[in-house]
Amino acid sequence: MSNPFQLQAPSEFQHRFFEKPVPAPLKGMDVWAKGVAGRWSRRASVRKKWQEKVDTALGLLADLRDLSDAALDSELQRCGAAARLEGPLCLKPTAESLALVCELSRRSLGLTPYPVQMLAALALCQGYLAEIDTGEGKTLSLAMAASLACMGGGYCHIVTANDYLADRDAKIMSRLYDRVGLEVGSVTSQSEPVERSHAYAKQVVYTTAKEVAADYLRDRIFLGEANCSGRRYSAKRLSGRGRNYVGMVQRGLFRAFIDEADNGLIDEATTPLIISRQQDMDDLEAACRAAWFVASEMEEGRDFRVWVQQRRLEFTPQGRQRARESGSYPDAALWECPTRRSQLVQLGLEARQFFLKGTHYIIEKKYLGTSTSPIVIVDESTGRPMPNRSWKLGMHQMVEAKEDLPMTPPTQTIAQISFQTFFRRYGHLSGATGTAKEIADEVWQTYDLATVRIPRNKPKRVTDRGMRFFLTVDDKEDAIIEEIRQRQSNGQPVLVGTQSVTASERLARRLNINGVRCEVLNAVRIEDEAKIIEQAGQLGHVTIATNMAGRGTDIKLKAGVEALGGLHVIATEPASSRRVHRQLFGRAARQGARGSTSAYYSFEDELLVKQLPSSALRVLKWFNRVPLVSGLSRLGLFYAQRRAEKLAKIARKAVMKNENELRSSLGFSRGESTQ
Structure with a gap:
């Protein structure tokens, strides 16, 4: 059978579903020339024409406020008819349409x-x-943009950072969309196939990057058997249109607005999205448990060496011999081959050294006894759990062996696509984020997406208390606890940002021991996210959160809080990206309110240990005692973050390169391809 995922440009599928063919990667001087064009496209002067249109719309709003609902509906029909004449893409909304949507937002x-x-x-x-x-x-800006974009008959996907935001925003903004005359739906990880089909049939759909890309792949798999003429395709598309029909669910990739775009376009792009199916276990379970037993008995330095910065380990000659001669137990074919046995033991060592409970995964006991693995991967960039995701090449089963849990069957990849390729296939792409400056060049080179800075509504009134460095984690946490106690005694609310579930739980325990009550928001306690974030601005309230920090949820200050200095935000560990710090510190001083920030780091923190040579760490520790040159610690942090960002960028490029190579290797096949 022909390969259903081989790229053609433009294909019948792309014509029908507005999908753009992915261009070949640029090389040499073309990359430089495109970079120059990108810097020109994001010049500050691009806002001038938009500002003129906004000023005109503000003048029209006064007249619209005096109109009755019936008269406003008449204006809406007139603007909608004019928009339909311009076509469904609606790249340049009129000032009248903008003013009308603003007034409908006020009323609805x-x-x-x-x-x-x-x-x-x-x-x-x-x-x-x-x-x-x-x-x-x-959130409101995106809803207004979607209303303007769909007024002329188009439709769009609004891609949010997580299921909670997708469901929440669709419900909150539904009154605006109803008033504009548009239907809105949401697709989350809990949505059933029929629910997905109904949601995608609406003009505006709120969902996440993982869900919309996975549904795209499933649709392409479904179409694989109907990769034929348009007539046969139509029969396939329309067959079985009953109440429980589960076929194609999407209407195509017409337009996407990406909320928290740095997360969707950059953070999520380090690994491809994979659709897989379960394989038979055979003797994998027995071999994995035996390999873990051997790996857990090995000693670092004697049996293996670890390079933390490269996330790499290798056997010593003694360790390699020990791995190959680990006895005849168990009676499994995978264990009988010395080479395969050695590979499994190394996999066990990697699970032991690099996959840490509370940082890279959590254990959900509610999945015990079900077909779902109780090992739930945690998104390192957001701290959010990712159920129904698994590591490949046997690593997931090895971690289950490590935690002595029932083992789930391994999976086999049947389709995959990188987020870079997926988002570039939308007919029209745009997005919003609080931290675009650091990723502007990469977003332009990858997605042809130019960045523009939108000014604040009110000046920011945040007080930066600076950063302090400590020799050990214990010393750092002692100082953090002291500051929290002091601010809580004055009634000022505090938001504390951590990098992992383990760190958040440990700090919470220490605070409780010291008589400080606090709320914890992490991958284990995500169900109470909205409630926790709503209380974070109350007098004397202390909230500890992983990188997720209620992202996308507003922290509203209660009465009297601003007089005390507003919300104080504390960073307890350097993040691998400067963007994460800006997102965390952006929680303070919102909408012109007062706020303050401070940062506490130690030379035992993971980022510094992984990204700085041990000799550099020793120098920084020594100089940190000398006040006049303690600024070297800041320089070391800057270098570590830049290095981590560079490695992450290399990883994203590797994902694209591997996908391009795979696509090229399938070039002899006929058909259409995602990957």
Whole structure:
């Protein structure tokens, strides 16, 4: 049978579903030339024409406020008819349409958009990545952009950072969409196939990157058997249209607005999305448990060496011999071959050294006794759990052996696609994030997406208390606890950001021992996210959160809090990306309110240990005692973060390169390809 995932440009599928063919990667001087074009496209002057349109719309709003609902509906029908004449893409909404959507927002949601939110909506409609500071109203800006974009008959996907935000935003903004005359739905990991089909049939769909890309792959697999003429395709598409029909669910990739775009376009892009099916266990379980037993008995230095920075380990001659001669137990074919036995033992060592409970995964006991693995992977960039995801090449089973849990069957890949390739297939792409500056070049080179800075509605009033470095984690946590106690005694709320579940739970225990009550938000306690974030701005409240930090949820200050200095945000460990720090510190001083930030780091923190040579760490520890040159620690942190960002970028490029090579290797096949 022909390969259903071989790329053709443009194909019948792409014509029908607005999908763009992915261009070949640029090389040499073309990359440089494109970089120059990208810097020109994101110049500050691009906002001038949008600002003129916003000023015109603000002048029209006064007249619209005096109209009755019936008269407003008449204006809506007139603007909709004019938009349909311009076509469904709607790249340049009129000032009249913008003013009308703003007035409908006021009447349906009780929210009057700020001029900067109107500016952001226009930037989104014209295909830009809008940098909108945390707390400046990205959710409403995206809803306005979707309303303007779909007014002419188009439809769009709004891709959010997680299921909670997708479901929440669809419900909150549904009143605006209803008033504009649009249907809205949401697709989350809990959505059944029929629910997905109904949601995608609506003009506006809120979902996540993982869900929309997975549904795209499933649709392509479904179409694989109907990779034929348009007539046979139509029969396949329309057959079985009953109540329980489960066929294609999406209407195609017409337009996407990416909320928290740095997460969807960059953080998620380090690994491809894979659709897989279970394989037979055979004797894998017995071999994995035997390999883990051997690996757990080995000693670092004697049997193996570890390079933490490269996330790599290798056997010593003694360790290799020990792995190959680990006895005849168990009676399994995988264990009988010395070479395979050695590979399994090394896999066990990697599970022991590099896959840490509370950092890279958690154990969900509710999945025990089900077909779902109780090992739930944690997204390192957000701290969120990712159920129904698994490591490949036997690593997931090895971690289950490590934790002495029932073993789930391994999986076999049947389709995959990188997020870089997937998002480039949308007919029109744009997004919003609070931290676009650091990724502007990469987003332009990868997605042809230019970045524009949207000004704040009110000046930011944040007090930066600076960063302090400590020799050990214990010393650092002692200082953090002391500051939290002091601020809580004054009634000031505190948000504490950590890098892992383990770190958040450990700090919470120490705070409780010291008489400080706190709420914890991490991958284990995600069910209470909305409630925890709602309380984070109360007098004297202490909230500890992993990188997720209620991302996308507003922390509203209660009465009297601003007089005490507003919300104080503490970073307890350096993040691998400067963007994460900006996201965390952006929780303070939202919408012109007062706030403050501080950072506490130690030379035992994972980022510094992994990214700095041991000799450099020793020098920094010594100089940290000398006040006049303690700034070297900041320089060391900057180098470590830049190095981590560079490695992550290399990993993303490797994903694209591997996909391109695989596509080239299948070039002899006929058909259409995602990967």
